[in-house]
Amino acid sequence: MKAVQSAETILRVNDLVIQYPISIGVVRAVEGVSFTLADGEALGLVGESGCGKSTLGLSLLKLLRPPGRVTRGAVMYRGTDVLGLNQRSLLALRGRSISMIFQNPLTSLNPLFTVERHFLETIHFHDPSRPRREALAAVEKMLATLGIEGKRLREYPHQLSGGMRQRIMIGLALIMNPDILIADEPTTSLDVIVEAGFTELLANLRRLYKLSIILITHNLGLVAEIADRIAVMYAGKIMEIGSAEDIFARPLHPYTQGLINCVPNIRLEQKELVTMPGSPPDLVSPPPGCRFAPRCPKVMPVCREKTPELLEHGPAHEAACWLYTRKAAQ
DSSP states (O other): OHHHHTSOEEEEEEEEEEEEEETTEEEEEEEEEEEEEETTOEEEEEOSTTSSHHHHHHHTTTOOOTTOEEEEEEEEETTEEGGGOOHHHHHHHBTTTEEEEOSOHHHHSOTTSOHHHHHHHHHHHHOTTSOHHHHHHHHHHHHHHTTOOGGGGGOOGGGSOHHHHHHHHHHHHHTTOOSEEEEESTTTTSOHHHHHHHHHHHHHHHHHHTOEEEEEESOHHHHHHHOSEEEEEETTEEEEEEEHHHHHHSOOSHHHHHHHHTSOOTTSOOSSOOOOOSOOOOTTSOOSSOTTGGGOTTOOGGGGTSOOOOEEOSTTOEEOOHHHHHHHHO
8 A cells, every 4th residue: 555655646536526407407416526546556436326436437538428517627637637638639548548347348349349359449549550460469468368268359249258248348448558447337247256256357457557446336345355545425425535444444434334334244243234224315406414414323413504525534534524523623
């Protein structure tokens, strides 16, 4: 962790707001989100379904589909605002500097293209002068790294297993050796055995290619294995962010504590699974104050009136919670 913390910041997200207009109003899917990513760091972005994780991930590459749009904020990659780039510059950035693994590999791959064609088109787009023989050699080397036989190059997506399609997606994301890999729910369609292999593979690829990773998931076990830092999202906002060690050993926000308590633990003598009552708020008309207040077991009157800021309450450990802000003020 010390090496990561002292590394250069290569991505900085500042006060990002993303909204979707609908017939009855406006949904702010992401509101006021800020974070940084250091060179070689793995950041886990966790939270319940619908909290804005995937929307945030898509916005980092300006991939939001209309009518969704960023209404405020900046995404700074090595000093350049990604949101201000034109289409040509964006196409050059995507895949070469920042790559993304999407949730469902079967719908992300072209069913009419062989594996070989997927790779060669990606390489040719970013490096049109590279000879075909050299490109094929790079593809074969990537497949070997991913544990895929070379004969699979001539096969189509429907001929591959779910785990193999996922590895193909990883290979396509890494073939141009990007700085940052955004992995959006990469294990959703995988069984637990394949998921364990994927986790080990991603950790090995991170070391091999010196990747910075943003891992978007609701799977706390996955981020525990891979992430250096964890950002916890709820209802479009970051509620807590800190090192993986701090988040799991000393969670500050009641929402983070609730998420961790919901994870089955064979080492604890609990007879029943712990659940978190209630559900996330309607983002068309979110509650005043803290958005977690209606579900919070430690709610105070101020929580329902004023929105807490994301403040540091320990070394590199921030939380947006009145419990700690009020203590600090006393």
